[in-house]
Amino acid sequence: xxxxxxxxxxxxxxxxxxxxxxxxxxxxxxxxxxxxxxxxxxxxxxxxxxxxxxxxxxxxxxxxxxxxxxxxxxxxxxxxxxxxxxxxxxxxxxxxxxxxxxxxxxxxxxxxxxxxxxxxxxxxxxxxxxxxxxxxxxxxxxxxxxxxxxxxxxxxxxxxxxxxxxxxxxxxxxxxxxxxxxxxxxxxxxxxxxxxxxxxxxxxxxxxxxxxxxxxxxxxxxxxxxxxxxxxxxxxxxxxxxxxxxxxxxxxxxxxxxxxxxxxxxxxxxxxxxxxxxxxxxxxxxxxxxxxxxxxxxxxxxxxxxxxxxxxxxxxxxxxxxxxxxxxxxxxxxxxxxxxxxxxxxxxxxxxxxxxxxxxxxxxxxxxxxxxxxxxxxxxxxxxxxxxxxxxxxxxxxxx
Amino acid sequence: xxxxxxxxxxxxxxxxxxxxxxxxxxxxxxxxxxxxxxxxxxxxxxxxxxxxxxxxxxxxxxxxxxxxxxxxxxxxxxxxxxxxxxxxxxxxxxxxxxxxxxxxxxxxxxxxxxxxxxxxxxxxxxxxxxxxxxxxxxxxxxxxxxxxxxxxxxxxxxxxxxxxxxxxxxxxxxxxxxxxxxxxxxxxxxxxxxxxxxxxxxxxxxxxxxxxxxxxxxxxxxxxxxxxxxxxxxxxxxxxxxxxxxxxxxxxxxxxxxxxxxxxxxxxxxxxxxxxxxxxxxxxxxxxxxxxxxxxxxxxxxxxxxxxxxxxxxxxxxxxxxxxxxxxxxxxxxxxxxxxxxxxxxxxxxxxxxxxxxxxxxxxxxxxxxxxxxxxxxxxxxxxxxxxxxxxxxxxxxxxxxxxxxxxxxxxxxxxxxxxxxxxxxxxxxxxxxxxxxxxxxxxxxxxxxxxxxxxxxxxxxxxxxxxx
Numbered sequence: 001x002x003x004x005x006x007x008x009x010x011x012x013x014x015x016x017x018x019x020x021x022x023x024x025x026x027x028x029x030x031x032x033x034x035x036x037x038x039x040x041x042x043x044x045x046x047x048x049x050x051x052x053x054x055x056x057x058x059x060x061x062x063x064x065x066x067x068x069x070x071x072x073x074x075x076x077x078x079x080x081x082x083x084x085x086x087x088x089x090x091x092x093x094x095x096x097x098x099x100x101x102x103x104x105x106x107x108x109x110x111x112x113x114x115x116x117x118x119x120x121x122x123x124x125x126x127x128x129x130x131x132x133x134x135x136x137x138x139x140x141x142x143x144x145x146x147x148x149x150x151x152x153x154x155x156x157x158x159x160x161x162x163x164x165x166x167x168x169x170x171x172x173x174x175x176x177x178x179x180x181x182x183x184x185x186x187x188x189x190x191x192x193x194x195x196x197x198x199x200x201x202x203x204x205x206x207x208x209x210x211x212x213x214x215x216x217x218x219x220x221x222x223x224x225x226x227x228x229x230x231x232x233x234x235x236x237x238x239x240x241x242x243x244x245x246x247x248x249x250x251x252x253x254x255x256x257x258x259x260x261x262x263x264x265x266x267x268x269x270x271x272x273x274x275x276x277x278x279x280x281x282x283x284x285x286x287x288x289x290x291x292x293x294x295x296x297x298x299x300x301x302x303x304x305x306x307x308x309x310x311x312x313x314x315x316x317x318x319x320x321x322x323x324x325x326x327x328x329x330x331x332x333x334x335x336x337x338x339x340x341x342x343x344x345x346x347x348x349x350x351x352x353x354x355x356x357x358x359x360x361x362x363x364x365x366x367x368x369x370x371x372x373x374x375x376x377x378x379x380x381x382x383x384x385x386x387x388x389x390x391x392x393x394x395x396x397x398x399x400x
Numbered sequence: 401x402x403x404x405x406x407x408x409x410x411x412x413x414x415x416x417x418x419x420x421x422x423x424x425x426x427x428x429x430x431x432x433x434x435x436x437x438x439x440x441x442x443x444x445x446x447x448x449x450x451x452x453x454x455x456x457x458x459x460x461x462x463x464x465x466x467x468x469x470x471x472x473x474x475x476x477x478x479x480x481x482x483x484x485x486x487x488x489x490x491x492x493x494x495x496x497x498x499x500x501x502x503x504x505x506x507x508x509x510x511x512x513x514x515x516x517x518x519x520x521x522x523x524x525x526x527x528x529x530x531x532x533x534x535x536x537x538x539x540x541x542x543x544x545x546x547x548x549x550x551x552x553x554x555x556x557x558x559x560x561x562x563x564x565x566x567x568x569x570x571x572x573x574x575x576x577x578x579x580x581x582x583x584x585x586x587x588x589x590x591x592x593x594x595x596x597x598x599x600x601x602x603x604x605x606x607x608x609x610x611x612x613x614x615x616x617x618x619x620x621x622x623x624x625x626x627x628x629x630x631x632x633x634x635x636x637x638x639x640x641x642x643x644x645x646x647x648x649x650x651x652x653x654x655x656x657x658x659x660x661x662x663x664x665x666x667x668x669x670x671x672x673x674x675x676x677x678x679x680x681x682x683x684x685x686x687x688x689x690x691x692x693x694x695x696x697x698x699x700x701x702x703x704x705x706x707x708x709x710x711x712x713x714x715x716x717x718x719x720x721x722x723x724x725x726x727x728x729x730x731x732x733x734x735x736x737x738x739x740x741x742x743x744x745x746x747x748x749x750x751x752x753x754x755x756x757x758x759x760x761x762x763x764x765x766x767x768x769x770x771x772x773x774x775x776x777x778x779x780x781x782x783x784x785x786x787x788x789x790x791x792x793x794x795x796x797x798x799x800x801x802x803x804x805x806x807x808x809x810x811x812x813x814x815x816x817x818x819x820x821x822x823x824x825x826x827x828x829x830x831x832x833x834x835x836x837x838x839x840x841x842x843x844x845x846x847x848x849x850x851x852x853x854x855x856x857x858x859x860x861x862x863x864x865x866x867x868x869x
Contacts, residue, residue, distance in 0.1 A: 357509075
């Protein structure tokens, strides 16, 4: 049998291996050359950019006011890039009253039109950069071009358009996103959509209500989640309608919204949601109760402390353990439930928040009324029990 | 003679195939890295930090005899930029003053917090909380002799949907958590774990447990490891993750969905390579459940870690890594070439068996048979030299490719002299460092076959951290 080595060797000096060596060596030289050239080019570029930035900054007021004509810097790619970067950074940091001259400069110089044109006609990375840049301008006339980006067949481009629209933070920018997701066919990461909608609808969350009503399934859940984040007291009864929605995720979002609004009608609705058949709806309701300032919530939370679900119990304990002036009363209520799990969760959370020492010292400093002595004993027993339960669980688990 | 000819043919094919795979991985990694660095240009971390949808995360820090660095490390972790953070330090039965140092620095108080051991661990002695920072909890547990047990205890106590495991002696960059979570935000429904890059800390200047200036280490053995880490992370992991076949997320820095880790039973206690083992078991479970998922690698969130500075420690580490590899591959051998495990069973696991596990054995057999063939005249001297030169040139090309990737994307080594040193060391990495690594890996196989699964400690110089003036 003839070896492969011999076969290759027969190719002679111009054989495969020799060629491979040459190709590899050439590859090495090319890579090293590329690294050296790239380093040199970048160092030169940054030095030049630095010099031009100083020069442009020293005439910034004239550029902004138009005393220095846009033609003087617009057609030099480096100058144009520097001015655009400074303008966009300034727009992002500016309050509404300082925005008009910056936007005027973008418009008058044609930078905005250039980006709109790129967003519409370019492809790939250039288009995505244009879309994100347009979002940073916060200019209303950029919205149609950004909306067109939502219809791209490339997912990356659609994401850039969503993010761009989100960055404009205009309510008008939410409409193209909402229209498309309502179809149920729009494919973009949920998180990008949620963030964009939160940014756009912050000032007018009412926009979302109409869309939630017409949406179904996962889209309805997504919109409800955004609404839950932005809810304001003005939304009122719309939130109560969502609290009885057939979709558990929507009810959970309604609970979150009710927590954010902190209105008087919130407590009865949260009371109902705290007894929901779905554990995560009950959990959200308990979290929301933590945000509401109403002493009547204690009873609901103590009941939630006896919930069958561990997460709900823990969260109820978390909320209760942070209601400092009422801790003694809450402790009595928890003891009265005669639920060991509830008591252990509560005591454990008091430990976590550091409030347990205060409670113990309160009992220590009192005149030893019989009831308080009993309560003190119960707390001590519960603390020991928590410790034992943890250790026993660990030992039992370790024995497997 | 006949045997030598066949053996040489097999070796030749093996060598060509492995180089083709490396080259393919390098090309995929370059494309992916360049795309990622483009994407980073538009990533606004401040928006992620401010977003109400950013999920909470628990950092789990297993610590065993870390008295020298633990206080500074925990301080640095608490200083990480992330909106909703919980830090759980697990003191794994340290015999030094680790616990005492923590107790003093953070005025720890016993907290009888309900601890439910969903994953079996060695018994807990106590749970502590810090009145100075409500985000910090310390679990003091009895030693189980393995890091996995400590991590499992931390997972049991964690309250966030995501957990991030970090070594106590490593340094995370301030924005690394939010950067690594960007991988999760991209598709929270599918991305169940994300790994970040681990870089070599040796030689860099550290102030208040934060990297102040990135420098290359001085000794050759450490610089070689810098190149190895760059190649392993920027080329290997980046490329495998691109095909959703990432077999490992480094135990020094990785984020996992807590529920999923619990479902697979946590980190396997006494596994030698617990990080590799966990990821393979996650692949197994998710394939068995026919779930759509992605295990990703993101190259910009950085964890800096100390690497061995002496040959003895390096030998131990490499032997342990190889033992970890066998210890994972063997129990999961039933996944090989099974349709239900998809590309993990058909590509990545066979690759790991053939080009990782068997590599040192094949290499040593190769050296022997080629020398024998040379002596017996089956192979001509000129061809042997040509082949040797090709092997050397190609391996150097791959190493320089890794340095190029670093240059094109993250450029942590900003001084040109450092890059020049890296390039020069690329030329010397393949002799005799590569052969030494082969010997250490063979030692690992031998130790595993003898049942020696002990964790041998590594000699650490310690992070020389300067206090801020």
